[in-house]
Amino acid sequence: MSPNALPARPRLAAHVLARRHLVGEEERILLHDLRTGELLQLGPREWVLLSAADGTRDVEGIVIAAAREGAPARVPAAQAFFAQLHAAGLLGAEDAGEDAASAAPRASALPAAPALPAAPALDPTARDPRERPLEVLPDFSLHCDGSGSCCRIYASILFDPEEAARARALRPEVLSGGARHERAFTPERGAWPSAASVVAMRDGRCAYLEGEGGAGRCSLHAAGGPAAKPLGCRTFPTSFIDDGESIRISVSVECACVLASVGRPGGAPLIDPRLRARGDLDDRIDVAALPDRAEVALGATAPRAELVAWSRRLAAAAPPPDVAAGLSSLAAAIEVEGLTEDAIARFERPDPLEPAALGPWLAALHRRAARRAREDAAWRSERDLARRATQWIAAATFALADPDLLAALLLAPPRAPDRERFYLRAALHGHRLLGALPLSLALRDRAARLVVARALPLICAEAGADGDPACAEPIALVEAMLRGHGLDAYAADMARAS
Known part of the structure; x- marks a missing residue:
């Protein structure tokens, strides 16, 4: 043929x-x-x-x-x-x-480990990876406010066949899914038959989310308890990554509840405290693996063990007064001298962020967000949080194209320094800076995200959305939109231009 x-x-x-x-x-x-x-x-x-x-x-x-x-x-x-x-x-x-x-099923379309190169083949003489200990992000527990913000921003919420059948039985009236599976679900990818299904969205919200506007409750949870939800929803926002020494269990800072939980004791643990090793985890959970080498700067790589050890030292360093400036200074140091203690010292005592250095990153993000906003306007509901958030990010990056406005924002002290410090701590513990980008560019990317998040409250207020629970923690909103809707591709644009 x-x-x-x-x-x-x-x-x-x-x-x-x-x-x-x-x-x-x-x-x-x-x-x-x-x-x-x-x-x-x-x-x-x-x-x-x-x-x-x-x-x-x-x-x-x-x-x-x-x-x-x-x-x-x-x-x-x-x-x-x-x-x-x-x-x-x-x-x-x-x-x-x-x-x-x-089309193999995955545990979730919600949290995700960074996109990593393929992991090396396991050494048959090495210790069984299932025996690797679970290393949970310390001093954190989650207080979920139940507002359903995470249920109305992601493009795909996955159900395996058993989870979809349970959902249809508990809430048969939702899109008449009780009578026919395909009325409430589409294949995860490609055509039927598919190993996993994706629930339909109503105005950008999971079809099983009750309520209207900026709040809602999971009707599956209400009808059948937490076990009635798909595994991805039950584990969100927890992330899992195997760094060759342990399974690092952290939290994806993509939900306002995560940052609202910072410093609050008594919440839910990220995993059952009785679990001790990888073999104790549900086999359906996606545990990403760090490769044996990763790119530190353009053209320079380092072995996994060195990266893990250096990352631990960085996590133990004194946080800078301005995390975005610290990330930018650390990136510059790494590009010159690699993974050294002097580079960490530059992070602790950073140079001020320069508008000229940050401007191209914000411009690249604006181009991506503006394009997505135009595409979304053709088919998404005006009530769709993803559509509105894309518009807010496009507006924020457009406003920051004004050098005077950007300079004033960078000179002002961060409005939520504790949130920014936690954002970095969670990323370091979960190795979320090690992915498709060289580490130095990933650091510059995160600095740009924090600056955009600092500008978002004014944009949300101008749009009359400052009462939306998703706007309460702008860092989480930026994170969810960049990963969940592909806006993070702007950083790859910058990498190609380097």
Whole structure:
């Protein structure tokens, strides 16, 4: 078959995410191409047609199957529809191997460890990794305010088959999902069958979230207790990473509750205190692994053990009066001298942040946020928190393009220094600075995020959103949006420009 010919039995490719959104009462299906970042919007009838394309039917069979579901179509029109998808690179080969390799279930689409290079093969003579101890972020417990902010900002909330069946049984009236699974869920990626499913969103909120506006309660939790929620929701915002010595258990600073919990005793522990080693964890939990080497600066790498030891020393250092300035000074020192004690000293006693150095990072983030805001306006509800937060970040970075305004912001003392210090402590404990970027660029990225977060309260107030629980902790809002909606790609733009 010619590579440009339409597959005889078409199906959605594994690199495409289909997501159901209800904007008011209007249903929209968004196809997200992970390879290009492009979006394609479908109507519900087109989605029924595409859902029937599971790789086992030719186009005539797809039309027959779609008609049984109340979506009649003519074969020539269906041929043209699938040809359009194929030309856009959204259809997979008839062999399902691609999907099988990439559609394994994951514990969560909410918290995530940093994107890391592939880990090395394990030494068969080494100690069993399942015996590695669990090292939990000390002096922290979580107080969840139950406002549901995290349930209305993420693009994908995953359910495994058992979790989806339980949700449908507990709340059968939600989108009529009790009668049909596909009314409330779409495949995690590609087409059915899929190892995991993603719940539909209503105005950007999980369909199982009760309430309106800036607050809400999980109706699954209310109906069946905490165990009724999917594993990802139960473990959020905890993150897990194997650094070769222990399993570092930290917290993703992507929810206002995390920062509101700082310094407050008596909350819920990040994990059951009875768990002691990796082997005690639920096997479905995604534990990322640090590679044997990681990039420290452009063209310079360091072994994992050295990075882990240096990271521990940095975590024990005295926090600077301005964490963003400390991160920027540390990045400059690392680029010159590597992982040294002198670099840590530069972190403790940083130079002031310079608008000229920070400006290009803020401009790159603005370009990403402004583009996403334009895309979101075409299909997201005006009540959708993700749409509004993207607009706020775009507005903040646009305002900070004014050198005088940026200079004034940098001269002012941080409004929430305790929050910024915790943000860094959680990131260091969870190795969240070690990922796709060289460490020095990751440090500059985090400095830029903190500066944007400092500007957000004014933007939220101007938008009349300062009463929204998600705006209470702007650092968490920036973090959730950058990771959860791909705005963190701005840092990769900066890396390519370096």
